[in-house]
Amino acid sequence: MNDWVEIGRLDDIPRRGARCVETPLGRVAVFRTASDEVYAIEDRCPHRGGPLSQGIVHGAEVTCPLHNWVFSLETGLAQGADEGVVRTFALKREGERIFMDATTVLAMAAE
Amino acid sequence: MKRKLVVIGAGMASGRMLEHLFEAEEQAFDVTLFGAEPRGNYNRIMLSPVLAGEKTFEEIVTHDAHWYAAHDVTCRFGETVTRIDRQSKVVFSKGGETPYDKLVIATGSAPFIIPVAGRDLPGVMAFRDLDDVNAMVAAAERPGARAVVIGGGLLGLEAAAALRARGMEVVVLHLMGHLMERQLDPAAGYLLQKELEGRGIKIHTKAQTKAILGEDRAEAVLLEDGTVYPADLVVMAVGIRPETRIAVDAGLDVERGIVVNDQMVSSDPDILAIGECVEHERICYGLVAPLYDMARVAARTLRGMPAAFRPVETATQLKVTGVNLYSAGDFADGEDREEIVLRDASAGIYKRLVLKDDRILGAVLYGDTADGAWFFDLLKKGTDVSQMRETLIFGQAYQGGGEADPMAAVAALPDDAEICGCNGVCKGKIVSTIREKGLTALDDVRAHTKASSSCGTCTGLVEQLMKLTLGDAYNPTTVQPMCGCTDLGHDDVRRLIRAKKLKTIPAVMQELEWKTSCGCAKCRPALNYYLVCDWPDEYADDYQSRFINERVHANIQKDGTYSVVPRMWGGVTSARELRAIADVVDKFNIPTVKVTGGQRIDMLGIRKEDLPAVWAELGKAGFVSGHAYAKGLRTVKTCVGSDWCRFGTQDSTGLGIRIEKFMWGSWTPAKVKMAVSGCPRNCAEATCKDVGVICVDSGFEIHFAGAAGLDIKGTEKLGLVTSEDEALEVIVALVQMYREQARYLERIYKWAKRVGYDEIRRQVLADKARRKEYFDRFVFSQKFAQVDPWSERVSGRDKHEFKPMAAIGFPQAAE
Ligand code: SRM
Ligand SMILES: Cc1cc2nc3c(=O)[nH]c(=O)nc-3n(C[C@H](O)[C@H](O)[C@H](O)COP(=O)(O)OP(=O)(O)OC[C@H]3O[C@@H](n4cnc5c(N)ncnc54)[C@H](O)[C@@H]3O)c2cc1C
Ligand code: SF4
Ligand code: FES
Numbered sequence: 001m002n003d004w005v006e007i008g009r010l011d012d013i014p015r016r017g018a019r020c021v022e023t024p025l026g027r028v029a030v031f032r033t034a035s036d037e038v039y040a041i042e043d044r045c046p047h048r049g050g051p052l053s054q055g056i057v058h059g060a061e062v063t064c065p066l067h068n069w070v071f072s073l074e075t076g077l078a079q080g081a082d083e084g085v086v087r088t089f090a091l092k093r094e095g096e097r098i099f100m101d102a103t104t105v106l107a108m109a110a111e
Numbered sequence: 112m113k114r115k116l117v118v119i120g121a122g123m124a125s126g127r128m129l130e131h132l133f134e135a136e137e138q139a140f141d142v143t144l145f146g147a148e149p150r151g152n153y154n155r156i157m158l159s160p161v162l163a164g165e166k167t168f169e170e171i172v173t174h175d176a177h178w179y180a181a182h183d184v185t186c187r188f189g190e191t192v193t194r195i196d197r198q199s200k201v202v203f204s205k206g207g208e209t210p211y212d213k214l215v216i217a218t219g220s221a222p223f224i225i226p227v228a229g230r231d232l233p234g235v236m237a238f239r240d241l242d243d244v245n246a247m248v249a250a251a252e253r254p255g256a257r258a259v260v261i262g263g264g265l266l267g268l269e270a271a272a273a274l275r276a277r278g279m280e281v282v283v284l285h286l287m288g289h290l291m292e293r294q295l296d297p298a299a300g301y302l303l304q305k306e307l308e309g310r311g312i313k314i315h316t317k318a319q320t321k322a323i324l325g326e327d328r329a330e331a332v333l334l335e336d337g338t339v340y341p342a343d344l345v346v347m348a349v350g351i352r353p354e355t356r357i358a359v360d361a362g363l364d365v366e367r368g369i370v371v372n373d374q375m376v377s378s379d380p381d382i383l384a385i386g387e388c389v390e391h392e393r394i395c396y397g398l399v400a401p402l403y404d405m406a407r408v409a410a411r412t413l414r415g416m417p418a419a420f421r422p423v424e425t426a427t428q429l430k431v432t433g434v435n436l437y438s439a440g441d442f443a444d445g446e447d448r449e450e451i452v453l454r455d456a457s458a459g460i461y462k463r464l465v466l467k468d469d470r471i472l473g474a475v476l477y478g479d480t481a482d483g484a485w486f487f488d489l490l491k492k493g494t495d496v497s498q499m500r501e502t503l504i505f506g507q508a509y510q511g512g513g514e515a516d517p518m519a520a521v522a523a524l525p526d527d528a529e530i531c532g533c534n535g536v537c538k539g540k541i542v543s544t545i546r547e548k549g550l551t552a553l554d555d556v557r558a559h560t561k562a563s564s565s566c567g568t569c570t571g572l573v574e575q576l577m578k579l580t581l582g583d584a585y586n587p588t589t590v591q592p593m594c595g596c597t598d599l600g601h602d603d604v605r606r607l608i609r610a611k612k613l614k615t616i617p618a619v620m621q622e623l624e625w626k627t628s629c630g631c632a633k634c635r636p637a638l639n640y641y642l643v644c645d646w647p648d649e650y651a652d653d654y655q656s657r658f659i660n661e662r663v664h665a666n667i668q669k670d671g672t673y674s675v676v677p678r679m680w681g682g683v684t685s686a687r688e689l690r691a692i693a694d695v696v697d698k699f700n701i702p703t704v705k706v707t708g709g710q711r712i713d714m715l716g717i718r719k720e721d722l723p724a725v726w727a728e729l730g731k732a733g734f735v736s737g738h739a740y741a742k743g744l745r746t747v748k749t750c751v752g753s754d755w756c757r758f759g760t761q762d763s764t765g766l767g768i769r770i771e772k773f774m775w776g777s778w779t780p781a782k783v784k785m786a787v788s789g790c791p792r793n794c795a796e797a798t799c800k801d802v803g804v805i806c807v808d809s810g811f812e813i814h815f816a817g818a819a820g821l822d823i824k825g826t827e828k829l830g831l832v833t834s835e836d837e838a839l840e841v842i843v844a845l846v847q848m849y850r851e852q853a854r855y856l857e858r859i860y861k862w863a864k865r866v867g868y869d870e871i872r873r874q875v876l877a878d879k880a881r882r883k884e885y886f887d888r889f890v891f892s893q894k895f896a897q898v899d900p901w902s903e904r905v906s907g908r909d910k911h912e913f914k915p916m917a918a919i920g921f922p923q924a925a926e
Pocket of ligand 4: 066
């Protein structure tokens with residue numbers, strides 16, 4: 001069962017930018033691409049914990065602000081020669097409204 | 112006996128449905144057609160050409176009195192249906208009650224009117240039907256009449272172009288960053304904006320309408336940013352809403368639109384709905400192609416035949432004469448997606464295909480749309496395009512090899528485009544000299560034209576011109592491209608930005624034929640800097656192309672917290688400032704306070720959310736940002752100088768403070784650090800800085816191109832000047848020359864080595880006129896740069912940066 005919780009509106013996030021959502025798991029970074037796709041990933045770089053929400057967004061990728069690893073927003077996989085992965089979270093958009101599945105967040109927190 | 116069919120709405124969908132219905136041999140229905148408009152069905156999408164004066168209304172009528180008569184349709188035009196009674200199966204209108212066996216709702220949609228003050232004033236209108244068109248035509252007839260169109264989507268732009276064609280002054284206000292953002296990516300939006308601006312239409316993006324002003328009728332539009340545009344006519348084209356009022360009142364299942372199944376039947380088995388008023392599988396449509404499918408399905412359902420409507424892809428084309436633009440499908444970025452981009456800057460062409468698993472997902476075409484239908488067909492059919500992947504973007508007719516020409520940008524430059532800025536040499540001169548003198552070597556071109564003989568940043572371009580003129584006979588040295596998004600090096604990009612007067616990132620990417628649609632983390636910050644530097648007054652800084660430190664004006668730390676270094680002019684402070692810092696440290700529990708290597712105080716470990724409050728407190732004590740995070744002027748270190756020191760020859764502290772106050776806030780290719788020492792003992796370590804001053808009895812010795820980081824390098828001597836004023840002018844000119852010529856992330860010492868120390872001495876010390884030009888350009892750019900970023904943010908700018916958007920999944924939120 002999904003438990004879709006509204007987290008905000010598209011306009012809350014700048015194009016090619018990100019905002020954070022606080023969850024029991026820690027921060028989740030919600031990104032908006034140049035073409036208005038939205039993605040959510042864990043706001044923690046597997047390299048040394050950099051806050052990915054603070055990186056530069058290009059295409060459906062983000063470059064970590066600390067040491068420039070690049071991650072796919074869709075799969076969470078590190079690109080290029082670097083190896084690593086961040087958690088991704090399901091989002092749903094209804095028009096301008098953005099929803100996040102709270103069950104995954106809680107289930108993972110309980111793990 | 113024939114059954115009674117009542118149709119509500121004489122629009123594009125119902126007209127098409129009736130045609131299909133009457134295709135049958137035997138007519139099963141008596142049809143009554145209601146229409147709120149006082150006329151029958153017409154081709155609504157052609158209202159744009161009617162508004163532009165390219166067509167008459169008569170030409171766009173689809174069904175005339177003769178047709179209705181031939182098919183026994185009872186026309187009730189000018190009669191709005193106000194209520195449906197599903198119990199007794201009748202509809203109500205001003206003409207009374209009309210019974211039905213089957214009912215079709217085809218009420219289309221209503222224009223969305225933004226809820227601002229003044230929206231009800233006469234002169235404010237939508238663009239939906241013939242009455243709107245007639246009112247706009249009347250307004251345009253007054254000489255000098257001005258129109259403001261709110262909404263830069265398909266409809267708004269068609270209205271704007273048409274009104275402009277009728278001679279009105281037209282301004283388009285668009286909320287988003289680029290036009291038609293739903294259908295176009297920023298690159299195509301840029302081309303479209305350029306085209307429309309070329310027709311004299313003013314486009315204001317990121318425009319938030321605050322109110323429509325006027326006493327008895329609309330007189331002007333006021334934006335949130337305070338801009339006012341006078342207007343005799345205000346056209347709202349911000350979107351549509353399915354017209355569902357009578358369906359809601361009748362208790363039908365309505366979400367955003369009237370909910371229907373695949374057979375176009377609503378939650379009442381005797382009521383069908385088609386057109387824009389409908390919602391099918393959560394989708395509402397706003398273009399006619401799918402509505403025609405609905406019309407066909409509804410006609411078959413009414414005739415008791417099987418049919419099913421399935422969601423369809425739609426393609427968009429802007430109907431503005433002379434503008435070729437096509438977009439279809441989904442062109443969002445995605446990691447499992449690939450894109451193919453073709454840009455031909457000289458022809459104003461941009462094509463982008465988005466592929467996934469060897470199938471086309473989306474297409475955006477600008478300038479040349481001939482292949483739009485072909486791409487759309489491949490998209491709809493899900494054709495595997497791996498076989499034609501290499502040549503796909505060139506279109507259907509394309510046979511055989513051929514690649515995008517990396518020299519096209521240079522080839523397209525006009526003859527008077529300046530190639531060498533140092534010596535003022537333009538393209539025509541270089542090309543003709545090569546030809547006339549039969550030159551084949553770069554050094555000869557340098558000798559004869561002077562181009563590329565000074566700072567050398569135009570060498571790449573000169574070589575490309577040689578290649579263009581001499582063909583394969585000339586082999587230019589390969590330049591290191593800026594990044595994977597382009598074949599051009601930094602120097603070429605910088606020169607072309609100036610030569611072609613490119614003033615936005617999308618403009619650069621289009622005109623210089625970038626290979627990606629939105630760049631990468633390498634090229635975007637560089638382009639942003641080049642544009643800020645070259646067009647200080649015109650360029651709107653692209654915040655999302657800056658590294659986080661420059662976005663939040665603090666320095667990110669390894670744990671995601673930030674450090675804050677206030678400016679402490681020349682390294683001089685006071686009890687009041689120190690007290691303010693101490694108070695902030697206590698109040699926000701800042702874990703570390705450290706004196707930096709640059710004579711400033713660093714507060715480390717501040718939470719991002721606390722930054723605005725920390726700055727507000729520091730601001731009260733008079734502190735501004737120290738830009739310790741910036742590719743910009745960092746610190747000017749000083750020693751105590753003649754004020755106190757027994758050896759001091761000049762007021763080194765005062766000069767350091769003066770330089771820092773003059774130059775702070777300026778963005779540079781890489782960080783710039785300076786120092787002023789009061790005598791050759793050099794306690795401020797001025798001889799390992801980007802720019803250093805050693806005060807001597809006879810004046811000020813200016814040094815430059817030192818480093819003490821990754822590399823250690825003593826400075827070079829620039830020269831001696833006698834007054835403080837002159838010292839300031841030379842330093843500023845030097846930094847401006849560096850700002851204009853260096854590659855992004857290149858420190859002064861590296862740039863100077865490349866350009867030559869003598870060349871720099873010549874330009875900023877010996878050549879006083881040139882020095883003054885550099886100085887003036889720097890002063891001009893400072894008008895826009897010396898804004899304290901901290902106080903801006905304290906007053907609310909970019910406040911979204913500092914707060915999380917939401918908190919979810921916590922126990923209290925689960926209720
Ligand atoms: C705070 C400070 C160390 C200190 O506690 O003293 C410092 C801290 C950092 N330095 Fe530095 N540098 C500091 C003085 C210096 C100095 C000495 C100086 O300025 O007199 C140098 C050598 C001089 C020079 O620049 O040539 C110096 C050469 C570097 C370099 C090497 C640059 C180079 O081109 O060689 C880097 C790396 C870079 O910029 O890419 C760097 C980068 C950094 C960064 C910004 C690393 C980063 O990207 O996060 C550190 C930021 C920490 C923070 O959040 O404050 N820092 N750094 C000093 C701040 C000076 C100030 O008040 O603004
Ligand atoms: C200027 C303009 C340009 C366009 N260009 C394009 C284009 O290039 N390509 C494209 O695909 N689409 C375009 N569109 C959109 C297209 O016109 C619509 O999608 C299409 O007309 C919708 O058809 P419809 O039958 O659902 O509604 P409509 O054509 O709007 O017809 C609905 C009719 O129902 C009437 N009505 C509403 N309520 C009642 C009531 N209670 N009683 C009686 N009558 C009622 C309305 O007055 C209206 O006449 C354009 C639209 C406009 C306005
Ligand atoms: S030397 Fe500079 S960059 Fe290196 S750890 Fe120290 S502060 Fe950081
Ligand atoms: S922490 Fe992200 S790249 Fe190092």
